[in-house]
Amino acid sequence: MKLRNELKLTMKKVIAVGLVAALSIGSLAACSAVPGGKADFNGNVVIAGSTSVQPLSEVLAAGFEEDHMAMTVDIQGGGSGQGIKAIAAGIADIGALSRNLKENEKSQVEKEYIIAMDGIAIVVNPDSAVANLTVEQIKRIYTGEIKNWSEVGGADAVITVVTREEGSGTRGAFIEITGVLTKDESGNEIDQTTIDALVQPSTGAVKSTVANTPNTIGYISLGALDDTVKGLDVEGVKASVENVLSNAYVISRPFIYVTGAEVSEAAQAYIDYVLSDVGQLTVKENGFIPVN
Amino acid sequence: MKSSEKIIEKLILTSAIVAAVSVALITIFIFQSGLPVLSEYGLLNFIFGETWKPTNGVYGILPLIVGTLSVTLGALIIGIPTGISCAIFLTEILPPKAAKLFQSAIELLAGIPSVAYGFFGLVVLVPAIRNFIVPLAQRINPDINPTGFSVLAGAIILAIMILPTIVSMSQNAIVSVPVEFREASLALGASKRETISKVILPAAKSGIFSSIILGMGRAIGETMAVLLITGNMPKMPGNPLDSAATLTGTIAMEMSYAGPTHQQALFAIGIILFVIIMLLNIIAQLMMKRLGGASQ
Numbered sequence: 001m002k003l004r005n006e007l008k009l010t011m012k013k014v015i016a017v018g019l020v021a022a023l024s025i026g027s028l029a030a031c032s033a034v035p036g037g038k039a040d041f042n043g044n045v046v047i048a049g050s051t052s053v054q055p056l057s058e059v060l061a062a063g064f065e066e067d068h069m070a071m072t073v074d075i076q077g078g079g080s081g082q083g084i085k086a087i088a089a090g091i092a093d094i095g096a097l098s099r100n101l102k103e104n105e106k107s108q109v110e111k112e113y114i115i116a117m118d119g120i121a122i123v124v125n126p127d128s129a130v131a132n133l134t135v136e137q138i139k140r141i142y143t144g145e146i147k148n149w150s151e152v153g154g155a156d157a158v159i160t161v162v163t164r165e166e167g168s169g170t171r172g173a174f175i176e177i178t179g180v181l182t183k184d185e186s187g188n189e190i191d192q193t194t195i196d197a198l199v200q201p202s203t204g205a206v207k208s209t210v211a212n213t214p215n216t217i218g219y220i221s222l223g224a225l226d227d228t229v230k231g232l233d234v235e236g237v238k239a240s241v242e243n244v245l246s247n248a249y250v251i252s253r254p255f256i257y258v259t260g261a262e263v264s265e266a267a268q269a270y271i272d273y274v275l276s277d278v279g280q281l282t283v284k285e286n287g288f289i290p291v292n
Numbered sequence: 293m294k295s296s297e298k299i300i301e302k303l304i305l306t307s308a309i310v311a312a313v314s315v316a317l318i319t320i321f322i323f324q325s326g327l328p329v330l331s332e333y334g335l336l337n338f339i340f341g342e343t344w345k346p347t348n349g350v351y352g353i354l355p356l357i358v359g360t361l362s363v364t365l366g367a368l369i370i371g372i373p374t375g376i377s378c379a380i381f382l383t384e385i386l387p388p389k390a391a392k393l394f395q396s397a398i399e400l401l402a403g404i405p406s407v408a409y410g411f412f413g414l415v416v417l418v419p420a421i422r423n424f425i426v427p428l429a430q431r432i433n434p435d436i437n438p439t440g441f442s443v444l445a446g447a448i449i450l451a452i453m454i455l456p457t458i459v460s461m462s463q464n465a466i467v468s469v470p471v472e473f474r475e476a477s478l479a480l481g482a483s484k485r486e487t488i489s490k491v492i493l494p495a496a497k498s499g500i501f502s503s504i505i506l507g508m509g510r511a512i513g514e515t516m517a518v519l520l521i522t523g524n525m526p527k528m529p530g531n532p533l534d535s536a537a538t539l540t541g542t543i544a545m546e547m548s549y550a551g552p553t554h555q556q557a558l559f560a561i562g563i564i565l566f567v568i569i570m571l572l573n574i575i576a577q578l579m580m581k582r583l584g585g586a587s588q
Contacts, residue, residue: 160439165524166346167549181347191347198441198535199524201545212419213439 043266048076049083049096052169053255056116056286057096063282064273071266084108087260093267097256109258115274117289119222119244119252120174123210123229130154132233135250139178141217144194149215161197162209162218170203174219177251223287241289322566326559338560344526346554353561355526359536362529363518364511366447367454372504374451375458383466384488402456410520413449418521421445429533436533441523444532449517454507461506465499466492498580505576512569515540539565
């Protein structure tokens with residue numbers, strides 16, 4: 001299964017790189033055709049911040065470098081908060097966040113660009129009678145406080161919780177947004193997911209487990225939702241791309257690039273690339289929701 | 293003539309060196325990557341810790357060790373009697389022509405990729421356990437894990453996977469028992485059943501035993517098939533229908549996204565796996581020596 005996914009991934013990469021290459025040849029031709037068109041320039045772009053955005057940034061950067069041979073993009077982690085600090089200190093050109101800006105951070109940011117949305121669908125077995133859950137209920141199911149479907153309006157049956165493996169980005173986003181992830185007194189993050197959860201190594205595996213096993217609940221990236229499983233409404237809102245984009249669906253988060261007062265030409269070129277059709281296509285191909 | 297022989301000799305020497313160096317390099321690499329975590333976290337905390345939660349910085353692999361050993365043990369309990377009786381049936385009872393047919397079918401099992409076994413387990417075995425075995429077990433224990441993702445599922449699939457190894461090696465051992473043994477036994481008035489159980493099996497004992505060791509090695513190291521069907525729940529299994537996580541499955545599943553310390557911990561699991569397999573091999577070889585000694 002994993003092998004197949006990897007194969008798929010490399011296939012996707014090959015296709016993406018091919019596409020980008022084809023388009024870059026096209027745009028180069030366009031550049032030379034327009035008199036006074038911007039010439040390619042040298043430069044280095046440093047991005048720091050959210051580790052959730054990091055994998056997407058890496059794919060986007062690869063496409064960008066392919067497009068502009070003379071430029072390099074450096075991507076560092078550190079977390080969303082670190083992204084703000086890095087642009088304030090001038091260490092990075094672009095800060096990456098996987099959450100909205102906090103009030104006290106806004107003064108340090110000159111401009112923000114939402115580059116993508118990340119939505120997670122809560123899915124149950126198609127035979128389930130439950131159609132809607134609140135975030136609090138989802139949290140309590142995943143921490144093991146709610147153990148029976150009858151406690152949330154379903155049949156009298158034990159809930160089988162299905163989760164992703166430790167370190168998975170989808171799991172990270174899910175536990176963060178629903179509050180399964182808490183902090184202890186010393187500020188360390190604690191993942192409270194119940195030990196009684198089945199662990200599946202991919203979105204596909206979660207989906208097929210939930211589809212075939214009675215009384216299961218799982219979560220998958222919104223882009224992977226289909227008829228084999230039943231997608232739940234959360235707080236009365238249907239999981240759909242429109243509802244994520246309008247911020248009505250709560251188990252979602254924006255991926256944001258922020259910049260400080262001074263933006264280098266190279267950094268601006270990179271952001272323009274990300275927001276272009278090619279960049280947004282890459283966003284979509286990696287399972288996130290494009291914003292343009 | 294002589295110079296060509298020298299060249300061939302050198303070539304063979306190089307191949308041997310490459311093989312040996314590869315093993316050494318892999319060993320060094322695994323130990324180098326995993327030892328920092330072991331020394332920092334403490335070997336005993338690592339091996340006997342009962343919680344595996346890398347996100348929280350808790351690395352205890354006892355549930356994974358127990359998971360691996362219970363799946364392997366289950367596979368051996370199912371696989372050994374089946375494999376050995378199959379080998380006896382093919383060599384002693386079935387006419388040679390029919391035996392060849394069966395034998396190639398069993399050897400074909402060895403050629404099926406392990407992902408395919410896992411997929412078969414996921415689509416056929418897990419639902420079968422859920423629909424037929426779980427309801428029976430629920431009469432005794434209503435709280436039993438109802439999903440079918442279980443140690444039992446892993447054990448059954450592994451038993452099928454180690455069958456070709458056990459059957460073909462045991463078969464070789466049985467065939468190489470001299471015909472005189474059989475003739476002498478039959479001439480003394482022993483029945484066929486007595487000949488098989490009292491003469492042939494004891495004489496083929498050491499070969500059969502090594503087939504079991506090789507099968508066990510395959511069962512412990514198997515990753516893909518088990519990953520799909522045991523549920524990967526890092527919790528001590530209490531009965532065969534509980535879900536469990538294995539050492540290999542956890543490495544394969546978590547390596548791709550792991551942060552630096554988490555990754556080192558996964559390499560440390562590799563070290564433990566390495567040591568477990570070495571220990572089992574040594575124990576098995578000692579037992580084999582003792583068995584061989586007793587039969588003479």
